[in-house]
Amino acid sequence: MSSVVIKEIAKYLPKVVKTRAEMRTHFAAVGASVDSLFDVGGRENHPYIEDYRHENTVTMATAACRNLFEKASWDLSRVDGLFFVSDSPEYTVPSNAVAVVHALGGGNDGSVKFVMDLNQNCTGLLSAFDMVSAYMKSRKDLKRCVLVSAFNSTHVSNPDDPVTYGFLTDGSSAVLMERIEEDGKGVIDSDTLIGTDGWELMSFPAAGYSRVFKEETDLKQRTLRWDVGPSGWIPEKYMEVLPGLLERNGLTEVDVDYFICSQFHEGLVHKTCELMGSSPEKWLFVSREYGYAGNASPAFAFEEGLNSGKFTAGKKVVWFSFGAGFTLSALLYQL
Structure with missing residues (x-):
């Protein structure tokens, strides 16, 4: 029996990080107080995309994958499939997974055999990990896959809304999944x-x-x-x-x-x-x-x-x- 395990994991966060004090000032301008909301919800730092013209879910996902490959000492040529998870995708055509593979410098030599975009909102990564794990066990040519998830709250939120713009941030994670011939993992x-x-x-x-x-x-x-x-x-x-x-x-x-x-x-x-x-x-x-x-x-x-x-x-x-x-x-x- 085989198992699909997490081989390595990495993230990417935008360089601009707004502190609670900065968010307090931002929302004070629209007459909203956020400290009690941040206290109970657990917020101090808020990473945000500074310029949508240069950063989006595809660029963040690509950066997370690069960080992943650096940690694992791998590259795209060793990956059989790439699955992209987001409810704020940059594209619906083509798939964002294709765009990420292209940005990573691959996709034309046939090494990546399967790509797909998936979405289940905040539960997307968990359900995708479950589904992709099962798929990797049944499809034997998918030994190593990357599951990359990204969220661009700057794109979807109203900047005057403390719940969406105040509580949601931007970022991406990349998970390297590997099928091993060992049961129970x-x-x-x-x-x-x-x-x-x-x-x-x-x-x-x-x-x-x-x-x-x-x-x-x-x-x-x-x-x-x-x-x-x-x-x-x-x-x-x-x-x-x-x-x-x-x-x-x-x-x-x-x-x-x-x-x-x-x-x-x-x-x-x-x-x-x-x-x-x-x-x-x-x-x-x-x-x-x-x-x-x-x-x-x-x-x-x-x-x-x-x-x-x-x-x-x-x-x-x-x-x-x-x-x-x-x-x-x-x-x-x-x-």
Whole structure:
């Protein structure tokens, strides 16, 4: 039996990082106070693209891949497939994965056999990792693949909105996946939960693509609609999935070494930790330092676990996230 494991992981963040003080000044100009929001949500630093004419999801994803190859001492010629994950893509034609492969200097010699764009909003990276892992096990010519995720909040957010522009940031992560002939590693099991009531309350573009280019569509309708209200109910949804995921694998909370919850809101991380009866030291949250770059952020936390020495061989990690619509994805991963 084979397993698909994370061989290496890297990220890219824009060079411009706005501090809490700078964000406070920015929103004071529109009559909004953000300190209480940042306190409970867990925000200090906010990496942002400075100039959309020079940076976007493709350029960030390319930079993350280059950082990945540098860490792994690899290059694109050793990669069989590249999967791009984003809900703020630069293109729908061609696929952003093709654009990244081209930017990395490859794609014309046949070494990269498969590319695809994927999206499930904030749960995109987790579900894509689950799906690509299964696909790599069934397609034997895909031994090594890159899963790169990117989020460009500058492109989708209203700069006067503390929740979208204040809470969301820009960034990209790249994960090098490798199939090994060893059983019991990588994704051991996964689960999902889907709900569609109020799906339209969070949408981008707010007007839909059929209207976004029409003259009568104003800027607000071209950016991200965020009318979902308080999110305190989300940890209860996690509890509909996590205990069952562990139970069917013969595990309890005690058997899990680390949890990577959604990096969107630190308060929700603490609440879920309490509901699980867990120790806070087992829960990784990195958005105070890196901001929240949507689907890319769970990988920021996973990389932190590797770099800190916490994630060593044999450790069990549960990572899970929550996305618009809603979608909930959870993975049980064995290092």
